[in-house]
Amino acid sequence: MGLIVQKFGGTSVGTIERILRVADRVISYKEAGHQMVVVVSAMGKSTDVLVDMAKQIAPHPSEREMDMLLSTGEQVSIALLTMALQQRGYAAVSLTGWQAGMITESVHGKARIKDIDNQRILRELQQNKIxxxxxxxxxxxxxxxxxxxxxxxDTTAVALAASLNAEKCEIFTDVAGVYTADPRVVPTAQKLPSISYDEMLELANLGAGVLHPRSVELAKKHQVKLVVRSSFTQEDGTYVEEVATMETGRVVSGVAHDEDIAKITVVGMPDRNGALSRLFNTLAEHQVNVDIIIQSSYDASATNISFTISADDLPKTLSTLEANRAKLQFEKVEHEEGLTKVSIVGAGMVNNPGVAAEMFKQLAEQEISIKMVSTSDIKVSCVIPASQTGLAVRTLHTAFGLDVAEEATVYGV
Amino acid sequence: MGLIVQKFGGTSVGTIERILRVADRVISYKEAGHQMVVVVSAMGKSTDVLVDMAKQIAPHPSEREMDMLLSTGEQVSIALLTMALQQRGYAAVSLTGWQAGMITESVHGKARIKDIDNQRILRELQQNKIxxxxxxxxxxxxxxxxxxxxxxxDTTAVALAASLNAEKCEIFTDVAGVYTADPRVVPTAQKLPSISYDEMLELANLGAGVLHPRSVELAKKHQVKLVVRSSFTQEDGTYVEEVATMETGRVVSGVAHDEDIAKITVVGMPDRNGALSRLFNTLAEHQVNVDIIIQSSYDASATNISFTISADDLPKTLSTLEANRAKLQFEKVEHEEGLTKVSIVGAGMVNNPGVAAEMFKQLAEQEISIKMVSTSDIKVSCVIPASQTGLAVRTLHTAFGLDVAEEATVYGV
Structure with missing residues (x-):
């Protein structure tokens, strides 16, 4: 019986009653003989309340002070959960980020973990504390x-699991695991018993919100076995780990979609050295996140560049381009809204040529027009009209054999 | 223009609007050329909300976890006040207790400050920050x-003022200063322009709630010039400092009263060595705070001991005595409720014999019965029936010449 790191999100500790339920679950693991390290988020909407107070004072409060303010949210949760465990007769201790030795970069609001000084945690575990x-x-x-x-x-939990060499890191959330597609769009979507880090990373990046890409990257880097599961039921979740796809025959593991995509085409840019870098650096400086990029020649001296962005960023993108027209020297800018990016993801695609072709064929048969395409070793993404999202996702889900449940692998609690 | 430490209590930062008002006041000092260190409490009722959540989980949560929980309250306040100052264009930085170097004993819930490592604060002040x-x-x-x-x-503020050698330490609160008596009981009560540490200490101990005795003790020890004043008005407050009474001719500075006193008499305890210590150690072990103690002989072998406690502690005290009857070997316990302790305080009493006699005479003339008496160099306390509290306080206030305002001393902002 090894060490397990668990993480409970804001919804899972949103009320006193839920905190008590989390305590019971943690205790069941402790009783089974595990050493337990439990990471918790701020209670439900408490972060929103704090943000709202700050906004009443300053429209753009400093990030340092926001960190000072928001970090109180988790501190409340850890104290309450620890009290609940102690009340049930278990030795437990709460640790803030700094007490737990979570050393980060000197950046506020989005710092990355540099190092974990886990001495304090190890000392508490040795004293048999949760x-x-x-x-x-x-x-x-x-x-x-x-x-x-x-x-x-999530990142805190994975980093701790890596640092402490945990048996696994369980992420408790409000869904029961990772699904082959969004169950709200595809009624036949199946919960995956397991998935590889790379597939999970693609899915996370493609809009499947269960895990943040950062935590998956960190888990992959340190080979932390992740489990995504529901904090409200006892059912098995989805294992995220290196070997997953080796044991299954599937080519495609899931269909993801990301709505509210906009497409921009910059027409007639001078085809000189550095034109592309000048364009995308300008956008990056204005915090525009660009996704798919396609360059097509226009004539000998000029080029057209198309790219996708989140529809939310459209006004900012258009105004940035316009403001830099002199520097970028394009002819005109065209844009298209109401698009969706639909993607198929599967580690098995590497060894199965023709998967992209099959995807295009399936979409064509449904008369779904493909605006842009982007591929990697383990995914194919197509930009399509948003009005056809449901049809596209369901068609691909069926075509790639995902409507039927895969047998669970050998893992499970 | 020196360094000033200010402290704003929970009521003063109870709402966003009040936090903004505190920011304005701090800025007015900064603009006048002062270096500013500002100590704040948790917002209004926020501590109560946290305590209530804890009590829902555990009737007696561990003190370590309560400290973890409650310390978030001030962290919220400091972040919001700092944002308000920054929003108005002033450089400011918030520091938690640990960031400010407030080193305490290893005791939870009521730790005392052992040392202040003020390096961080000095560094921030050098950078011209509030x-x-x-x-x-x-x-x-x-x-x-x-x-x-x-x-x-209050203690944090005084300790910082001592450590930083501040010009003064201003305690902003919901009253305008220290009064000669409680204005709700004595309409002619006067705000004192100044008062000595010892007098303030007696008043604080006697139930005048403006300052906590600990902070006054600390101020006296380090000769920190304290000012008590209103956070809602601009009027001058009361200076608490060593020399105050030297400059005034008054004998009595104030009349304090503490209602809800109960008197216990333990009848017929064996008059052996250690009987008293056994009795009061037993009560201390059960967290009963005893105030006035009077011992009177009973016969050759036994003694009667009377003492006062807070009426809140009466059930606990009676049950503790009953449970230890075998050990303490008393004959019986009598108790009386509905009592008030009324006290006169004045550093000038040391050089003016007959003040106590005058107090007894004044009370006797009003036919107020005195149940117990306790004296020190600078105060006389009488326990009387609670029904006569107002009459007693007003009589003494007039008799000792406190109905007329004293002239302000040279200080003032």
Whole structure:
């Protein structure tokens, strides 16, 4: 019976009653003989309340002070969960990010973990205590409180699991695992018993919100066995680990989709050295995240460049381009809204040529027009009209054999 | 223009609007050329909300986890006040207890400050920043979060003022200063322009709630010039400092009263060595705070011991005595409720014999019966029936010449 790191998100500790339920679950593992390290987020909407207070004072509060403010949220959760465990007669101790030794970069609002000084945690574990750690937060070498940004508590849990050599890292959330597609769009979507890090990473990046890409990357890097499962039921979740796909025959593991995509085409840019870098550096400086990029020649001296962005960023992107027209020297900018990116992901695609062709054929048969395509070793993404999202996702889900449940692998609690 | 430490209590930062008002006041001092260190408490009722959540989980949560929980309250306040200052264009930085170097004993819930490592604060002040420090909290040498217990934020402010050699320490509160008596009982009560540490200490101990005795003790020890004043008006407050009474001719500075006193008489205890110590040690072990103690002989072998306690502690005290009857070997216990302790305080009493006699005479003339008496160099306390509290306080206030305002001393902002 080894060490297990568990992470409970804000919804899972959103009320006193839920905190008590989390305590019961942690105790069941402790009783089974595990050493337990539990990472918790701030309670439900408490972060929103804090953000709202800050906004009443300053429209753009400093990031250092926001970290000071928001880090109180997890501190409340760890104290309450620890009290619940102690009340049930178990030795437990809460640790803030700095007490747990989560050393981060000197960046506020989205710091990355540099190192974990796990001496304190190990000392508490040796005393047979359940250790409750505040997620999402850390401390710089200068003693400043930092937060890790989106997906921060998942990252805390994975980093601790790596540092402590945990048997596994269980991420408890409000869904029961990783699905072959969004169950709201595809009623036949199946929960995957297991998935590889790379597939999970693609799915996370493609809009499947269960795990933040950062935590998956970290898990892959340190080979931390991840489990995604529901905090409200006892059912098995999805294992994320290196070997998963080796044991299954599937070519495609899931269909992801990301709505609210916009496509921009910059027409007639001079085809000189550095034109592309000038364009995308300008956009990056204005915090525009660009996804798929396609360059097509226009004539001997000019080029057209198309790229996709989140529809939310469209006004900012258009105004940035316009403001830099003199520098970028393009002829005109065209844009298209109401698009979706639909993607198939599967580690098995590497060894199965023709998967992309099959995807295009399936979409064509449904008369779905493909606006852009992007591929990697383990995924194919197509940009299509948003109105055809459901049809596309369901068609691909069926075509690649995902409507039927895969047999569970040997793992399970 | 020197360094000033200010402290704003929970009521003063109870809402966003009030935090903004505190920011304005701090800025007015900064603009006048002062270096500013500002200590704040948790916002209004936020501590109550946290305590309530804890009580839902555990009737007696561990003190370590309560400190972890409650210390978030001040952390929220310091972040918000700092944001408000920054929003108005002033350089400011918030520091938690541990960041501010408030080293305490390894005791939870009521730790005392052992040392202040003020390097960080000095560094921030050198960078011309307004430094906002979380009151009420500290850190042990082992890195545990502690809280200082009742009056903790006042203590933080005074300790910082001592450590930083501040020009003065201003305690902003919901009253305008220290009064000669409680204005709700004595309409002619006067705000004192100044008062000595010893007098303030007696008043604080006697139930005048403006300052906690700990902070006054600390101020006296380090000769920190204290000012008590209103956070809602601009009027001058009361200076608490060593020389105050030397400059005034008054004998009595104030009349204090503490309602809800109960008197216990333990009848017929064996008059052997150690009987008294056994009795009061037993009560102390059960957290009963005893105030006035009077011993009277009974016969050759036995003694009667009377003492006062807070009426709240009466059931606990009676049950503790009953449970230890075998050990203490008393004959019986009598008790009386509905009592008040009324006290006159004045450093001038040392050189004016007959003050106590005058007090007894004044009370006797009003036919107020005196149940117990306790004296020190600078105060006389009488326990009387609670029904006569108002009459007694007003009579003494007039008799000792407190109905007329004293002229302000040379100080003032």
């Amino acid at each position: 250790v409750i750690v505040a997620g999402f937060q850390g401390i710089t070498e200068e003693g400043e409180i930092t937060t890790l940004g989106r997906g921060g508590s | 430094v906002i420090v979380a009151g009420f909290q500290g850190i042990t040498e082992e890195g545990e979060i502690t809280t200082l217990g009742r009056g903790g934020s």
